[in-house]
Amino acid sequence: MPNQALDNAVSALMRETAEQCLLTHYRQLTADEIISKAADDVVTVADLESEARLAEGLARILPEAAIVGEEGCHADPSLMDRLADRLCWIIDPLDGTNNFAVGKPPFGILLALADRGEILSGWIYDPLQQRLCTAHRGGGAFVNGERIGARSTGQEPPVAAISVIFADAARRAALMAHIAPHYALVDIPRCAAEQYPRLALGVNDVSVFERTLAWDHAAGVLFLNEAGGRAARPDGSEYRVDRHLEPGLIGAASPALWDDLAARMQAI
Template sequence: MSRALDTAVAALMREAAEKAILPHYQKLASHEINQKAADDLVTIADTESEALLAEGLARILPEAAIVGEEASHADAQVMTHLSDSLCWIIDPVDGTNNFAAGKPPFGIIIALAEKGETVAGWIYDPLSGRLCSAHRGQGAWIDGERFTARASGQPKPVAAISLVFIEAARRAALLEHIAPHYTLVDVPRCAAEQYPRIGLGQNDVSIFERTLAWDHAAGVLFLNESGGKAARPDGSAFRVDRHLEPGLIGAASPALFDDLAERMAMLSPSVSK
């Protein structure tokens, strides 16, 4: 089942890239870019891609509910399906701010969840054609090759810490008490790129504050199945039906995760949540 599912989902993601995303890349008119919220954009490529993906996924597994990022923005009730017995989760263009600015990285993310737990995930880069995938209990893959996460090997682990959605006191505490122990690098503002960077040894750890299901479900599974570790800072598992809770750590190994989680636990209670 997983091989057939991989083939069908991969073909659908490539179709969405070719028909709905890349034709608009670096060609967006001003009226084709809208602001959903502060620092959160949506483009015609997002809406066209989600429509194409939702239709295709419904054909692949008609019994599964569908939760798309843009559908959820239009109607928050859509998110109640995240705890259904089967549920597709779609990020039609992850890294929309980058895409709207006409620059990489951006990608497509699809996950399949069962009663709130991710059981399969796919992350596709339309520009390079790289496809990361994972199935629960079956390992992780990049472009059809079995994949094992690796650390950077740098003397100070490389950290990408997303500060965009972190309130001021917590941001200051992270920069004062956590950052000095790491070599900081810029975040790509694209989960479809950040999770592969962790596994591929470009980054060792990453801290995410906002953990929406369409951004993180596939990446968390991919990292865990590849031998890394992604979880809540207290070590509890990420569940898609609790995705509005803040805080998530991704790491290239369990040891790197534990070290960062221990440092974060030492922050004062007022800034560690």
């Protein structure tokens, strides 16, 4: 399917799903509609409804592609094996669930299409701002249909959002001791659907991620790289969705900012 036709179909599905499955529940959740999945990690009825609708719609758009959704993998981890398939849809039906559950932004939907572990296309939708970020490998990055180029904040020191939620105590201490002093730290949004646009749109300069699950990062990595920034493993290798359980990922608004941070990371 041509990229424009694919964009039209996917964006319509994302907007419809956000309207009917997310915004209808936003700030309306009852206690029994919020379920703990793990420590500091919840799922809501909105996540489940959104994933079901997205999976059904994506199966119509590209029936030959496998479907790997965050909540589906939580129920059946063997589904993650499909990330290496010839074609695979990757779904985060509600990124930023912890924010959504307490009635605050940011939150969004993340979708990606991969081929044998390589990311082909990505979509990031923020329902409150109605901001749709799209990217196709080799085709550039777009926000609401307008091509964009990644830009830094221009601040000195650069602005960094460093996620230590999933880092162990030693790793957290090393990041704070050896990386943090070189940057102006800001809070992480706990939402990749917000963090990657911040890196491309001049809000943040760099980010460090410890956990790199495909549904959280596939769309954002492609979007940032296609915008002219850089997202890659700390050793410089490409992020692949079929290796998403490996830790460590750096995102930056420019290759130069990425290089500076990666060099510092190698020392810890």
